[in-house]
């Protein structure tokens with residue numbers, strides 16, 4: 001698996017996957033091949049290159065749809081999750097009235113909080129955030145369900161926390177929201193690389209994911225449920241297609257990124273996300289246990305390997321997170337420090353300067369984990 005990632009050399013232990021993974025070889029090649037092929041043209045024209053671009057996009061929608069267990073007609077390509085979410089919340093808010101409510105969570109990345117807050121502010125609606133258990137890092141579905149009321153329009157929830165790795169149980173939340181007449185938006189950015197997703201079975205209304213977290217290029221994908229994709233009124237220019245899903249894609253899409261997304265999705269389908277998750281789990285368990293064994297390390301979030309992604313946040317007694325990350329970088333270990341934009345989560349945990357985050361990806365090897373644990377051990381007070 002490791003040899004499929006040209007960006008992974010012998011020098012660095014790349015534990016920065018939750019912020020973006022290295023690209024798989026076929027996705028890199030697909031982007032370069034598209035740009036070299038002469039097919040680089042806008043879609044829906046009358047010449048061969050344009051037809052090829054149209055076919056690329058159609059096929060990429062179908063491939064990503066297979067990965068997500070969804071239908072291709074709901075797959076929208078965009079710049080990244082944040083941009084797609086800002087655009088969509090603005091569209092959804094067109095139907096909100098003063099006093100309407102949105103329920104979110106404190107486990108979410110800010111890209112799934114602030115777009116809702118600003119859209120709610122525009123309509124004098126309220127965003128209410130459900131708390132998580134700060135001891136375990138777990139989000140009790142009841143904490144969300146309890147906040148759903150007759151004025152709730154949308155429930156927005158993370159599929160997996162990019163800070164703590166927690167994977168909330170989405171099914172009861174979706175069921176309760178729908179029973180109350182509310183819709184559900186799921187941030188799948190940190191979920192898709194680490195767990196098989198079946199949107200047909202999940203039953204949410206909108207789902208977002210970012211291919212650059214799953215070995216593809218910097219880009220975003222949104223899936224929209226059939227009734228919404230037809231009935232919502234997106235902000236769009238007049239000559240652009242009124243047909244879904246194109247009506248949600250403002251301006252010209254990045255065809256080269258879509259070539260890369262298709263290849264990355266095909267890689268996940270061929271390899272199996274379940275298989276990747278199992279390999280990650282074998283690396284993650286010693287990493288988590290090793291961190292927990294240090295008396296000077298505090299692991300934040302779940303202390304078990306179950307119902308979580310292979311991502312862990314930790315702090316070291318007597319050392320600021322940024323200083324720890326710099327020390328690790330000196331030893332050629334790439335991790336992130338700070339809040340990783342999960343500002344509600346970090347505030348709930350009382351971590352003013354954040355934490356250090358290490359994430360296992362499909363290409364992580366045993367030596368990466370050993371190197372991290374040895375370097376953390378060097379910082380014992």
Ligand SMILES: Cc1ncc(COP(=O)(O)O)c(C=O)c1O
Nearest residue numbers: 080081082109111162189190210
């Ligand atoms: C859980 C989660 N949601 C949303 C985002 C934002 O994604 P994007 O960079 O595609 O806007 C991130 C990025 O780190 C994330 O980890």
